[in-house]
Amino acid sequence: MSIVIGDTPRTAPPPPEPAVPGRNYINETSGFWSWALTVDHKRIGILYLVSITAFFLVGGIAAGLVRANLLTPNGAILTEDQYNKAFTAHGVVMLFLFLIPSIPAVFGNFLVPLMIGAKDLAFPKLNLASWYVFMIGAAFMVWGLLAGGIDTGWTLYPPYSSRYSHSSVAPGVFGVFITGFSSIMTGLNIMVTIHKMRAPGMTWGRLPLFIWAMYATSFIQLLGTPVVAITLVLLLVERLAGVGIFDPSIGGDPVLYQHLFWFYSHPAVYIMIVPGMGVISEVLTCFSRKNIFGYKAVAWSSVGIAVVGFLVWAHHMFVAGISYYSALLFSFLTMLVAVPSAIKVFNWVATLYRGSITFQAPMMFTLAFLVLFTVGGVTGLFLATMGTDIHLHDTYFVVAHFHFVMVGGMVLAYLAGIHFWWPKMTGRMYSDFWSKTSATVIFVGFFFTFVPQFVLGYHGMPRRYPNYPEEFQVYNVLSTAGASILGVGYLMPAVYLTLSLFYGPKASANPWSATGLEWQVPSPPTVFNFEYLPITVCGPYEYAIGVDQMGRGLPEPPGMSDDNPASRLGLSGPAGAQAKETEVVG
Amino acid sequence: MSASTHHDTVLKHHFDNLEQQRSAERLGMWFFLVTEVLFFSGMFVAYTVYRNWYPGEFAFASQHLILWIAGLNTGLLITSSLTMTLAIRSAQLGDTAGLIRRLLITFALGAGFMGFKAFEYSTDYHEKFVPGEMFRTEYDSAVKELAPVSAAAVKDYKFTGGQEHWSQDLAKINHGKTPGSEGTVSPERVQLFLCFYYIMTAIHGVHIVVGLGCILWLVCEAYRGAVPAAGYSKVEVVSLYWHLVDMIWLFLMPLLYLIGSRGGH
Numbered sequence: 001m002s003i004v005i006g007d008t009p010r011t012a013p014p015p016p017e018p019a020v021p022g023r024n025y026i027n028e029t030s031g032f033w034s035w036a037l038t039v040d041h042k043r044i045g046i047l048y049l050v051s052i053t054a055f056f057l058v059g060g061i062a063a064g065l066v067r068a069n070l071l072t073p074n075g076a077i078l079t080e081d082q083y084n085k086a087f088t089a090h091g092v093v094m095l096f097l098f099l100i101p102s103i104p105a106v107f108g109n110f111l112v113p114l115m116i117g118a119k120d121l122a123f124p125k126l127n128l129a130s131w132y133v134f135m136i137g138a139a140f141m142v143w144g145l146l147a148g149g150i151d152t153g154w155t156l157y158p159p160y161s162s163r164y165s166h167s168s169v170a171p172g173v174f175g176v177f178i179t180g181f182s183s184i185m186t187g188l189n190i191m192v193t194i195h196k197m198r199a200p201g202m203t204w205g206r207l208p209l210f211i212w213a214m215y216a217t218s219f220i221q222l223l224g225t226p227v228v229a230i231t232l233v234l235l236l237v238e239r240l241a242g243v244g245i246f247d248p249s250i251g252g253d254p255v256l257y258q259h260l261f262w263f264y265s266h267p268a269v270y271i272m273i274v275p276g277m278g279v280i281s282e283v284l285t286c287f288s289r290k291n292i293f294g295y296k297a298v299a300w301s302s303v304g305i306a307v308v309g310f311l312v313w314a315h316h317m318f319v320a321g322i323s324y325y326s327a328l329l330f331s332f333l334t335m336l337v338a339v340p341s342a343i344k345v346f347n348w349v350a351t352l353y354r355g356s357i358t359f360q361a362p363m364m365f366t367l368a369f370l371v372l373f374t375v376g377g378v379t380g381l382f383l384a385t386m387g388t389d390i391h392l393h394d395t396y397f398v399v400a401h402f403h404f405v406m407v408g409g410m411v412l413a414y415l416a417g418i419h420f421w422w423p424k425m426t427g428r429m430y431s432d433f434w435s436k437t438s439a440t441v442i443f444v445g446f447f448f449t450f451v452p453q454f455v456l457g458y459h460g461m462p463r464r465y466p467n468y469p470e471e472f473q474v475y476n477v478l479s480t481a482g483a484s485i486l487g488v489g490y491l492m493p494a495v496y497l498t499l500s501l502f503y504g505p506k507a508s509a510n511p512w513s514a515t516g517l518e519w520q521v522p523s524p525p526t527v528f529n530f531e532y533l534p535i536t537v538c539g540p541y542e543y544a545i546g547v548d549q550m551g552r553g554l555p556e557p558p559g560m561s562d563d564n565p566a567s568r569l570g571l572s573g574p575a576g577a578q579a580k581e582t583e584v585v586g
Numbered sequence: 587m588s589a590s591t592h593h594d595t596v597l598k599h600h601f602d603n604l605e606q607q608r609s610a611e612r613l614g615m616w617f618f619l620v621t622e623v624l625f626f627s628g629m630f631v632a633y634t635v636y637r638n639w640y641p642g643e644f645a646f647a648s649q650h651l652i653l654w655i656a657g658l659n660t661g662l663l664i665t666s667s668l669t670m671t672l673a674i675r676s677a678q679l680g681d682t683a684g685l686i687r688r689l690l691i692t693f694a695l696g697a698g699f700m701g702f703k704a705f706e707y708s709t710d711y712h713e714k715f716v717p718g719e720m721f722r723t724e725y726d727s728a729v730k731e732l733a734p735v736s737a738a739a740v741k742d743y744k745f746t747g748g749q750e751h752w753s754q755d756l757a758k759i760n761h762g763k764t765p766g767s768e769g770t771v772s773p774e775r776v777q778l779f780l781c782f783y784y785i786m787t788a789i790h791g792v793h794i795v796v797g798l799g800c801i802l803w804l805v806c807e808a809y810r811g812a813v814p815a816a817g818y819s820k821v822e823v824v825s826l827y828w829h830l831v832d833m834i835w836l837f838l839m840p841l842l843y844l845i846g847s848r849g850g851h
Contacts, residue, residue: 193610226627233789252636
């Protein structure tokens with residue numbers, strides 16, 4: 001059934017055959033090629049999910065090696081060279097192959113069209129291409145890591161990476177360069193989709209906050225990624241052709257590389273965290289049964305982070321020899337970026353206030369996020385302040401801060417999202433007990449891993465060193481013990497989520513009684529998402545009204561049947577008059 | 587309900603109507619162009635920094651590039667932008683023969699650009715005007731040749747100009763002066779300019795080649811009748827890309843070829 005307003009068809013013709021009950025995007029077609037050549041945004045989301053889970057495992061193993069080696073002051077299991085390669089592998093894989101694609105490519109792909117009432121992303125083939133480009137880039141990186149490894153650290157600073165390193169820098173850098181294009185493709189696709197494919201009534205003020213977060217993220221992906229791409233090209237040319245752009249011996253400037261690199265790589269941490277914030281807004285409102293506190297503030301703070309995030313890169317270079325005054329300016333601007341993040345946290349807490357909170361697994365991950373992200377954000381201010389940063393720069397304090405934001409923040413938001421949308425994606429429910437246990441174990445393990453690192457860093461243990469004075473050992477042992485707990489916590493979802501695919505009870509369309517448009521379609525959704533034209537009549541978190549009374553997604557919402565769709569869309573004047581000729585074609 | 591059969595072949599399944607599809611395609615290309623601008627911006631920033639630091643070396647190197655090829659190529663590209671725009675007009679009118687003709691002219695102009703560029707690269711290579719070991723050897727031999735000549739006699743040396751004499755010119759400027767002192771031109775920093783020259787023009791060239799591929803694809807599409815008037819937007823998005831590539835050249839050409847006063851010191 002599709003609604004026609006005036007002369008303009010507002011939906012494509014319905015699929016040739018009416019949807020068969022029990023048919024969905026997973027079982028509609030089968031076989032290897034139906035997945036390898038799919039242009040369905042939901043299947044591509046699943047492809048990304050499977051790939052990045054594998055890379056998370058690889059990066060996790062590298063992290064395990066690093067932590068195990070730091071058990072003793074002189075390195076427990078690795079040579080110093082192997083240690084360099086292990087922490088580089090951890091950084092490169094986790095950042096470029098897990099964190100950056102995680103929420104944008106998995107949930108962005110799967111959810112953006114569902115949430116705004118579209119049949120697919122604007123460019124489905126480009127979307128499939130992005131996954132292949134990602135996998136090709138990943139293959140180059142894995143090749144680099146296997147064929148000799150990379151020992152430069154994930155930041156790849158020249159002249160070490162360009163001239164002096166004897167490890168496989170070139171394939172690794174080329175891999176990072178290629179995966180960047182995948183990120184650009186995804187960002188571009190999502191941005192155009194949000195602009196052009198929203199269903200009637202889905203105004204900017206009614207977009208779910210996850211969509212606002214994805215919009216801000218795509219903005220950063222589009223503006224930042226090309227800059228690091230060209231920087232890596234210059235680095236590759238320098239390494240392979242033996243000419244120097246960043247080589248001081250012929251007049252080049254290694255600090256220029258740092259400027260160009262961080263111009264992307266600082267905003268890139270917002271590529272990693274902002275979509276996580278979007279997930280938190282969705283889960284938090286659902287499990288406190290309340291409208292978000294300060295919709296506009298939360299929405300615009302995403303955009304604020306994206307914009308201000310581009311102006312703070314040089315705080316990574318306070319000790320690299322930049323001018324005193326520019327350091328001062330960047331210190332101030334860095335403080336500024338804390339404002340939109342704090343706005344979000346305050347609004348989330350205000351949303352919880354007097355909400356009917358239930359502690360389902362997604363909510364537990366979300367609450368853990370709130371605690372850990374806040375600690376991560378506040379410790380960021382220590383590093384933004386130039387004076388304290390001189391003391392804390394390149395110590396474990398930075399490592400702990402970064403992991404509080406990226407693991408405590410982003411990974412927990414990702415897990416919250418996985419647990420929240422798992423029934424929608426797979427049509428199955430997972431074990432209630434084990435998921436809650438996993439959230440608790442991860443929270444505890446995380447705290448034990450990274451709190452000692454703050455202490456270590458404050459006492460001056462530098463990052464990236466394979467050995468340390470003996471008095472630091474107790475903190476390192478604590479941290480490694482915490483990492484083991486964390487590792488167990490991560491393995492648990494892998495097990496019970498996989499089991500749920502086979503043994504989990506079937507999920508209903510809306511197991512959490514959530515208000516989002518994606519919950520109005522069956523679990524799992526059908527190939528074309530919507531069998532009818534979804535019409536949005538109210539904001540995204542109207543938990544006060546009650547899901548059954550919202551009537552979204554129905555051609556004739558109950559209680560509004562004498563209304564015509566145009567007036568529900570807020571159309572008036574000539575457009576409204578024209579829409580009086582509305583006919584329902586079915 | 588006047589969606590014609592024409593529209594049905596052009597309209598993709600996930601769009602509501604042609605207008606939505608067209609505007610999505612256009613917007614997508616504009617966003618892509620934004621990423622392209624930022625891609626080149628990294629090089630322009632680096633270029634600006636170094637030119638600001640080393641103006642003498644940049645001017646010297648720029649004078650020894652082959653100006654007439656750059657001028658001719660600029661003419662070719664600007665003309666190709668015109669023919670590309672005319673091709674959109676043909677597509678909108680449903681004039682397939684005209685569309686193919688104009689696309690082929692655009693292709694020929696772009697291919698001409700690449701042809702001259704290839705000729706220029708090969709000349710540069712023959713004159714050893716490339717950063718690295720070759721440059722060093724060539725310069726050293728020019729210095730050796732000039733060694734017996736007195737500083738006063740060097741003043742009477744004719745500044746030869748032209749690309750083939752770059753090493754003599756460079757040796758002459760530096761003759762009898764301590765490296766790094768006032769008025770010298772550091773060969774290392776000349777190489778730095780050359781790095782930019784090669785990397786920027788090569789990446790621009792890659793973009794031209796991609797554009798040529800897209801134009802050829804459009805020709806094939808038009809030939810098999812897949813570019814009806816309603817589906818002209820694919821011509822439009824390719825032309826947007828082509829114009830951007832032209833525009834980047836309009837920045838590269840003066841920054842690389844025109845920054846030193848030609849004709850000597």
